[in-house]
Amino acid sequence: MTKIVSKGRDKCGAFIALATMCLVPSALNAREVDVSGTAAIEQRYFLQDALYPEQERANVSVFAQVEIYTEFNDGNDSILFKPFYRQDQNDSDRSHGDIRELIWLHVGDDWELRTGIGKVFWGQTESLHLVDIINQTDNIEAIDGEDKLGQPMVNLNLIRDWGTTSFFFMPYFRERTFAGLEGRPRFELDIDTDRPIYESSDEEKNIDWAVRWNHYFGDWEVGVSYFDGTSREPILTPLIEEESAVLQPFYPQLKQVGVDILAVKGAWLFKFEGISRRTSVEDYTAAVGGFEYTNVGVFNSSFDLGWLVEYQFDDRDNLLLVPSQNDLMLGSRIVFNDVDGTEILFGVIQDLDESSSRAGFIEASSRINDNWKWSFDAWLFSSDEPMEPVYQFRRDDFVELSLEYYF
Amino acid sequence: MSSSKALLPLTSGLATLLTLIFVSFAVQAQDSGQRGLDIAIERKQRDVGWQDTVADMTMVLRNSQGQQSERKMRTKALEILDDGDKTLTIFDEPRDVKGTAFLNFSHAKVPDEQWIFLPALKRVKRISSRNKSGPFMGSEFAYEDMTTFEIEKFAFQYVGDDVFRDRDMYIVEQYPADEFSGYTRQKVWIDKERYIPYKIEFYDRKNSLLKVLEFSEYKLYLGKYWRSLRAEMFNEQNGKSTELITHSIEFKTGLEDGDFDKNSLKRAR
Numbered sequence: 001m002t003k004i005v006s007k008g009r010d011k012c013g014a015f016i017a018l019a020t021m022c023l024v025p026s027a028l029n030a031r032e033v034d035v036s037g038t039a040a041i042e043q044r045y046f047l048q049d050a051l052y053p054e055q056e057r058a059n060v061s062v063f064a065q066v067e068i069y070t071e072f073n074d075g076n077d078s079i080l081f082k083p084f085y086r087q088d089q090n091d092s093d094r095s096h097g098d099i100r101e102l103i104w105l106h107v108g109d110d111w112e113l114r115t116g117i118g119k120v121f122w123g124q125t126e127s128l129h130l131v132d133i134i135n136q137t138d139n140i141e142a143i144d145g146e147d148k149l150g151q152p153m154v155n156l157n158l159i160r161d162w163g164t165t166s167f168f169f170m171p172y173f174r175e176r177t178f179a180g181l182e183g184r185p186r187f188e189l190d191i192d193t194d195r196p197i198y199e200s201s202d203e204e205k206n207i208d209w210a211v212r213w214n215h216y217f218g219d220w221e222v223g224v225s226y227f228d229g230t231s232r233e234p235i236l237t238p239l240i241e242e243e244s245a246v247l248q249p250f251y252p253q254l255k256q257v258g259v260d261i262l263a264v265k266g267a268w269l270f271k272f273e274g275i276s277r278r279t280s281v282e283d284y285t286a287a288v289g290g291f292e293y294t295n296v297g298v299f300n301s302s303f304d305l306g307w308l309v310e311y312q313f314d315d316r317d318n319l320l321l322v323p324s325q326n327d328l329m330l331g332s333r334i335v336f337n338d339v340d341g342t343e344i345l346f347g348v349i350q351d352l353d354e355s356s357s358r359a360g361f362i363e364a365s366s367r368i369n370d371n372w373k374w375s376f377d378a379w380l381f382s383s384d385e386p387m388e389p390v391y392q393f394r395r396d397d398f399v400e401l402s403l404e405y406y407f
Numbered sequence: 408m409s410s411s412k413a414l415l416p417l418t419s420g421l422a423t424l425l426t427l428i429f430v431s432f433a434v435q436a437q438d439s440g441q442r443g444l445d446i447a448i449e450r451k452q453r454d455v456g457w458q459d460t461v462a463d464m465t466m467v468l469r470n471s472q473g474q475q476s477e478r479k480m481r482t483k484a485l486e487i488l489d490d491g492d493k494t495l496t497i498f499d500e501p502r503d504v505k506g507t508a509f510l511n512f513s514h515a516k517v518p519d520e521q522w523i524f525l526p527a528l529k530r531v532k533r534i535s536s537r538n539k540s541g542p543f544m545g546s547e548f549a550y551e552d553m554t555t556f557e558i559e560k561f562a563f564q565y566v567g568d569d570v571f572r573d574r575d576m577y578i579v580e581q582y583p584a585d586e587f588s589g590y591t592r593q594k595v596w597i598d599k600e601r602y603i604p605y606k607i608e609f610y611d612r613k614n615s616l617l618k619v620l621e622f623s624e625y626k627l628y629l630g631k632y633w634r635s636l637r638a639e640m641f642n643e644q645n646g647k648s649t650e651l652i653t654h655s656i657e658f659k660t661g662l663e664d665g666d667f668d669k670n671s672l673k674r675a676r
Contacts, residue, residue: 034676036502036505036506069676071676078674078676105674107674109665110665112670112674119529120529121528121529121530121531124533146528157670159665159668159670164669164670214669216520216533216669218517218520221533262533264518264533264534264535264536266518266535266537267535267537267538268535269533269534269535294535294537294538296537296538296540296541296587297540297541297589302541302542304538304541337541337542337545338545339468339470339476339545340545341501341503341504341544341545367501367503370476370477370500370501370502371501371502373503404503406501406502406503406505407502
């Protein structure tokens with residue numbers, strides 16, 4: 001941990017300490033600032049020629065994320081600031097910055113209050129995160145949708161013997177990010193992120209709220225949640241103009257009830273997430289469930305071999321918008337348990353309605369030394385059915401090698 | 408008839424003798440079992456009342472070529488008198504796992520409950536505690552070697568006395584009750600005066616010597632609690648070793664149950 005004391009010699013430390021002293025009243029006696037972060041260079045290479053003339057076969061991208069943390073008031077208060085910036089070689093839309101977090105946390109005896117820009121994760125499954133709705137997906141970052149934009153919020157957590165109840169008040173909405181015309185993969189039509197349409201007359205200033213209760217009972221983990229506000233998932237509607245056609249994102253108002261469950265039974269983990277959503281456009285139900293089974297020390301080695309199976313269901317009829325309608329994910333995770341922390345995860349997501357539609361993925365990573373790590377990712381897409389979402393990505397198989405620096 | 412009658416006292420005498428021999432073996436076994444248990448109970452009893460600790464540690468991993476790699480972490484532990492203890496481990500190095508935190512509720516009779524916090528995703532994941540024989544952070548310590556000593560987790564057998572590092576020791580063998588343990592038995596050298604372990608030999612599922620753990624730099628805290636500030640695990644089968652160094656340890660810091668739940672895991676620093 002990099003502890004920079006305000007008496008520190010280097011200019012950077014002095015500056016950060018000074019900035020913190022200005023931010024935090026000196027009576028709070030903030031002395032230490034912890035700075036850490038990640039920077040990476042990623043080389044992506046596409047295996048086929050692009051569908052669209054603006055796109056390239058190879059792409060270099062770099063990003064940096066810094067985490068600045070300080071605590072005061074005997075550790076009962078803390079401030080975390082986590083800015084992020086990416087510079088992309090080809091896609092100007094992918095060159096973007098975000099405040100992932102800028103949040104003040106106050107911890108009471110049996111409650112916590114978080115105020116600022118934060119990140120929250122809800123849920124239990126691996127292949128799809130249905131219940132998780134607080135943060136908008138930073139869709140341009142990665143195909144798995146696990147990168148999120150910072151969400152302005154006030155979050156109160158009440159911690160009781162009968163579980164934790166969390167209340168969220170969200171005064172500002174973040175739009176989903178999408179690849180630009182030079183980006184790969186992307187939709188056929190450009191997404192006009194400059195002209196979103198909101199159902200709420202308050203537009204992005206609509207006040208969203210949510211509540212979640214979660215608890216555990218021995219081998220069982222249970223979460224129940226409710227969200228009322230602007231849908232994080234836009235409906236993309238074609239907008240045909242004189243010379244061009246674009247897809248315009250429409251963000252309806254949404255009410256969502258979510259349930260997530262996990263059960264541990266020996267080496268088995270059973271996972272389930274289900275949601276019921278209601279908007280002015282449509283009502284629908286979606287669920288994902290399955291298991292993870294881990295074989296420890298296979299073949300007399302120290303390797304762990306895990307098996308992941310998850311079934312994805314969605315009762316919406318609009319094929320184009322719903323990749324996970326009746327699909328099965330089969331995956332395997334190999335953990336080497338070595339000094340370098342080597343791990344490989346690979347799998348396939350097969351559409352059970354359209355046998356030609358599937359996506360395969362590999363994620364592998366290992367440490368080079370205490371500060372450096374490499375990772376390798378690959379995605380392969382296949383579909384003959386133009387109505388399937390994965391059809392849009394049929395020529396976008398890619399491999400990506402990243403070199404990551406942690407400090 | 409008469410001969411068989413004559414034989415009767417002889418057979419019954421033989422039976423009595425055999426019974427006596429068998430019983431004495433059984434009593435001896437029972438004795439050494441009881442003695443092993445007594446030593447273990449005394450060991451546990453002398454370490455009761457520490458309430459909670461906060462420690463700062465480094466793990467040095469070495470392979471047979473002498474290359475080394477470090478892990479830095481902090482642990483918080485809470486004593487639970489009628490069950491296993493609760494521990495929260497926060498990793499600082501390697502850098503890529505910085506902020507990862509691991510929460511363990513150790514239980515005497517049912518499987519431990521474990522959660523891991525992944526800071527990049529802000530996700531708390533429940534994990535299966537079945538993986539107790541697996542390496543802890545790629546080291547020669549298994550997860551089960553990192554948990555606190557609980558009587559109910561073993562059956563005991565006193566096997567003899569020894570002198571180790573000029574101190575008188577009991578040798579007690581402990582047999583894990585959990586079928587998913589990586590060991591058939593552990594042979595523990597326990598100091599006769601202090602009732603603390605100085606050395607443990609770990610025997611794998613095939614009952615061959617797998618690892619040897621030696622504790623050194625014992626320091627007495629609060630006039631009652633001995634803690635080893637240096638523990639070295641040698642793997643006899645692959646030539647690797649891991650040294651666990653405790654830089655500092657504080658007792659009775661005022662931690663409570665609320666410092667060991669999923670919420671505290673999320674804000675662990």
